[in-house]
Amino acid sequence: MSVILGLDVGGTKLAAGLVREDGSLIAHEMRPTIAHGSAQALWEDVADLIDTVLASSNEDYSAVGVGCGGPMLWPQGRVSPVNIPAWRDFPLKEHVRERFAETRPIAIHNDAVALALAEHRWGAGRGTDNMLGMVVSTGVGGGFILNGRRIDGHSGNAGHVGHIVAEHDGPECNCGGRGCVERIARGPSIVAYAVELGWTGEQTGRALAAGARMGDEAAIRAFARAGRAVGVAIASMASALDLELVVIGGGIAQSGDVFFAPVRAAFDEHAGMTFVRECRIVPAQLGYLAGISGAAAVVMDERSSS
Numbered sequence: 001m002s003v004i005l006g007l008d009v010g011g012t013k014l015a016a017g018l019v020r021e022d023g024s025l026i027a028h029e030m031r032p033t034i035a036h037g038s039a040q041a042l043w044e045d046v047a048d049l050i051d052t053v054l055a056s057s058n059e060d061y062s063a064v065g066v067g068c069g070g071p072m073l074w075p076q077g078r079v080s081p082v083n084i085p086a087w088r089d090f091p092l093k094e095h096v097r098e099r100f101a102e103t104r105p106i107a108i109h110n111d112a113v114a115l116a117l118a119e120h121r122w123g124a125g126r127g128t129d130n131m132l133g134m135v136v137s138t139g140v141g142g143g144f145i146l147n148g149r150r151i152d153g154h155s156g157n158a159g160h161v162g163h164i165v166a167e168h169d170g171p172e173c174n175c176g177g178r179g180c181v182e183r184i185a186r187g188p189s190i191v192a193y194a195v196e197l198g199w200t201g202e203q204t205g206r207a208l209a210a211g212a213r214m215g216d217e218a219a220i221r222a223f224a225r226a227g228r229a230v231g232v233a234i235a236s237m238a239s240a241l242d243l244e245l246v247v248i249g250g251g252i253a254q255s256g257d258v259f260f261a262p263v264r265a266a267f268d269e270h271a272g273m274t275f276v277r278e279c280r281i282v283p284a285q286l287g288y289l290a291g292i293s294g295a296a297a298v299v300m301d302e303r304s305s306s
């Protein structure tokens, strides 16, 4: 069974690992993303992380997969992640190729597309041909598999579901638009809104989720607002695309019912037609290392479609 080197670059964490073709991990490492430093410093962090993974195992690898926050010039892999200001038009794929891939095949895609492919191949999306894989974390992203195929779109950037408009006159978003789902439902926005409502606990999504489960009113209302934006967007997308399944992963989604209950309530309220109502919304199954598996799934998807 061949081994793939997977790299996942997100707004909060960097992760890299060696992945077998059945999705299992041989070795992995993670560290925080320093999103506001220099472009080169962040690249050195990434390279050092990969060096650490490779030093921890004797396995060689046959290909390299990369998942990175969007948008990006694709398939060239020049990335400008909304939540990583250090990189604007950064040639990530070329850097990884020169240092780690050499003559091996390399594939890159949006990190949420990668996660959708991993959930489709190994997780909650097994057995469906029409799904959205969604990430609700530092940012909000997604990837579509329709008629059994990954959807790239005109420029390779299909799936930026975080920038669906949820409040048409809403607050400005980091993307340049306003009222986006991401602006309302990203982790930092949920925490900031809870603080406005009087939350005095630790300012992390995890602490806020614990507060909501304990009955804290500000925490509950903050998750309710975010969940509502996500649920309304899912009802729209399920109507447009006739989805069978929406799989949601990422740190905020790991909060459980305090997040999923308002998502499903808003979806139920806005989904009208029978085929829309039949769309199921479920948590991701692959956990916090799904980004690494996702990067490997991008490589496997390229292999199977070429």
Ligand SMILES: [Zn+2]
Binding pocket: 162, 163, 173, 174, 175, 176, 177, 178, 180, 182, 183
């Ligand atoms: Zn936006």
